[in-house]
Amino acid sequence: MTDIVFPALSTQRPDAEGVVTRWFVADGERVTTGQLVGEVQVDKVDAEVDAPADGVLRQVVAVDGVARQGEVIGRVDVA
């Protein structure tokens, strides 16, 4: 199991909160390393989230859910 963490977008505010704006892959779908799986946003800056491993994607924070930078927003269950 590999965690997907909210990427650090604000260096000045390491504990800044952001929003998970989109999951491109449904919960339970297979993903491959490096595949674009989601998108997050802090203020008006957004960033892509790639799969850190091959496996099955599990969404932990749903779309529009709030999370702090570095917080786990999903994971990849490695089969």
Added chain:
Amino acid sequence: MTTTQEPVAEQAHGTHRMTTAKAVAEGIATEMRRDPSVVYLGEDVGAYGGIFGATGGLLDEFGPSRIIDTPISETAFIGLGIGAAVEGMRPIVEVMFTDFMGVCLDQIYNHMAKIHYESGGNVSVPMVVTMAAGGGYSDAEQHSQCLWGTLAHLPGMKVVVPSNPYDAKGLMISAIRDDGPVVYVFHKGVMGLAWMARNDRAVGDVPDEAYTVPIGKAAVCREGKDVTLVTISRSVHHALDVAERLADEDVSVEVIDLRSLVPLDRPAILASVAKTGRLVVVDEDYQSFGMSGEVVATVTDVDPHLLHAPALRVANPDTPVAYARTLEQAILPMPDRIEAAVRRVLAT
């Protein structure tokens, strides 16, 4: 734990879901990998990734000699692109907003669009100019215009305006490979930007490999038999929303996404109107002297009797796009106005 013969469900790869912005960037990257003569230049296209995300990640892969941040001097960098193109490169040059094409229009329509003619066909200008267009997010009169009708009015350049991720990538690749100048207009509202109102039609499945969407070919994105809605770009999304809503009342709306304005797919318009006998044109550009009139004339030039009711146009009235939210929403061709027009043309 025993491992049984569990087949590894190898997902049919080959497509990925992504936003239109990502699909644009992928189309550019695909061609840059294939063809070293392709470069991208403009304001904030490098480290920033384009203010609407069209060049996200490209600087990392291709470096600053091919993803080139320019000063705010549109005349100079459009001219730079033209020079590079006539010497054999395939530059993509970004004018951040269609609203500001005015500051460099001489380069665009007196040079880029005319050199091929002026040289008796001996010199080609294989160049793409990209521009962001459209309103709906309170960016007021200087950042909300479409102006694709103005571009399409000036001869010598193709004009493409994708509405979804698949077309965005395929039209970008076609535009880069085209041997003449192509203006590639993307509406900010179709890009799938996280800071704009969520739009699920801005996300879709896109093949991983390079593919082309032909320039000058419309798409029938929803088939119907009672009325034809001809439109482009962000308004395609509204038209589809309206068509879905009216389907509950057994009204069958055909939606045509023109995808290109130049060349205009007139046969597609005629074929659909010949079938339905009713036409509504939706355009987020100014109404007069633009796309909406051209689409109606496409029908009446050939056979006015194809229309069983007068054609209707739903476009921006001939006034700047207001900043005030309520005024802006009244000016733009939003779903309520489209639906009212469809009902009216059906009642006639």
